[in-house]
Amino acid sequence: MRIGLLGTGPWARAAHAPALSGHPDLDLAGVWGRRPEAAEELAGLHGARAYDDVEALFADVDAVAVALPPAVQAELAVRAARAGCHLLLDKPLAPTVAQGRAVVGAAREAGVASVVFFTTRFQPEPEAWITEQARVGGWFTGRAQWLGAVFTSDGDPFAASEWRREKGALWDVGPHALSVLLPVLGEPRRVTAAAYGPGDTVHLVLDHAGGASSSLTLSLTAPPAAAGAMVELRGAAGVTGLPEASEGAAPALARAADALLAAAGTGVPHPCDAAFALRVTEILAAAEAQLGGTTR
Known part of the structure; x- marks a missing residue:
C-alpha cells in the first residue's frame, strides 16, 4: 500500500x-x-x-x-x-x-x-488487558489519571503546540483515557466536568449505561516528577490496573x-x-461545554 x-x-x-x-x-x-x-x-x-x-x-x-x-x-x-x-x-x-x-x-x-x-490501544500489554477486562465484566467503578508535564518541563517539543495550549489536557490526553475506559465500561449516559487544580487540569465523572461509574483526572501541567498514567478498575473480580507498555x-x-x-x-x-473517535469527540465536547467552552 x-x-x-x-x-x-x-x-x-x-x-x-x-x-x-x-x-x-x-x-x-x-x-x-x-x-x-x-x-x-x-x-x-x-x-x-x-x-x-x-x-x-x-x-x-x-x-x-x-x-x-x-x-x-x-x-x-x-x-x-x-x-x-x-x-x-x-x-x-x-x-x-x-x-x-x-x-x-x-x-x-x-x-x-x-x-x-x-x-x-495499539500497545500489546495494555490492549490485551483492555480485551480481558471487557471479557470479565462486572466492574463497579473505574479511575483514570492521565497526567502530563508538557507545560512544566523544560524543552518539551509539544509545549509550543497552539492547539494544545488552547484545548489543554481534556482534548490531548482525555482521548487516551476514554479509549481505555469505554471498551471496558461501555457507553456513558452522562458526563460531568469540573476544572479544579493548576493550569489545564480537569476532572470528569462518567455514568456508564451498564451501571458502572468512572472518574478521570487529566492534566498537562503536572510537575515532571508526578507525570504518568494509570487506570484502575474495581468490581466483582477484584482490583486490577492497566499494565505499562514495553514499547514506545x-x-x-x-x-x-x-x-x-x-x-x-x-x-x-x-x-x-473514525466512528469510535467521533464518540470520544462528542464526550469531550460535552465536557468542554460544561467548562464554559474553554479548557485553559
Whole structure:
C-alpha cells in the first residue's frame, strides 16, 4: 500500500515517519507539510518525495497518515477520503463534533477504511488487558489519571503546540483515557466536568449505561516528577490496573498501520475507527461545554 504522510512536526518525526517508512507492507511514497522546507527535509530522511500540492499526493497514494493539529486533520481527512484514500488519523479526531461527523461521513461515502491512533490501544500489554477486562465484566467503578508535564518541563517539543495550549489536557490526553475506559465500561449516559487544580487540569465523572461509574483526572501541567498514567478498575473480580507498555509510539503506530491494512483489505471496521473517535469527540465536547467552552 502506498501511503502519504501529512505533517512534519515532532510527532510525525518521532512516530509516523519511522513507523511508516520501516513497515514491510507500506511504501512511504510522499510527505506533505504546511512548511515545504520541513517536508523536503523529512522526506529526504526517509527516502520519500516531498509534495507541495496535497491533492497531488492524494492522487498518488492509497492511504494517508495524518500528524497535524485536529482542525487541520479534520479538513484534510475529508478531502483525502473523497479522493479515495484510506485514513490513518491521530487523536483527537477533530476539535468539534460537526467536523468529526464530516470525517466519518466522508469516509463512509467513499468506502475507505479508517483507523485512529489511540496509542494505548495499539500497545500489546495494555490492549490485551483492555480485551480481558471487557471479557470479565462486572466492574463497579473505574479511575483514570492521565497526567502530563508538557507545560512544566523544560524543552518539551509539544509545549509550543497552539492547539494544545488552547484545548489543554481534556482534548490531548482525555482521548487516551476514554479509549481505555469505554471498551471496558461501555457507553456513558452522562458526563460531568469540573476544572479544579493548576493550569489545564480537569476532572470528569462518567455514568456508564451498564451501571458502572468512572472518574478521570487529566492534566498537562503536572510537575515532571508526578507525570504518568494509570487506570484502575474495581468490581466483582477484584482490583486490577492497566499494565505499562514495553514499547514506545513508533511500534504502536506500526500496529495501527497493520490495522488499517486489515480494515482496507477485509472491509471490517477496526474498533478504533473514525466512528469510535467521533464518540470520544462528542464526550469531550460535552465536557468542554460544561467548562464554559474553554479548557485553559
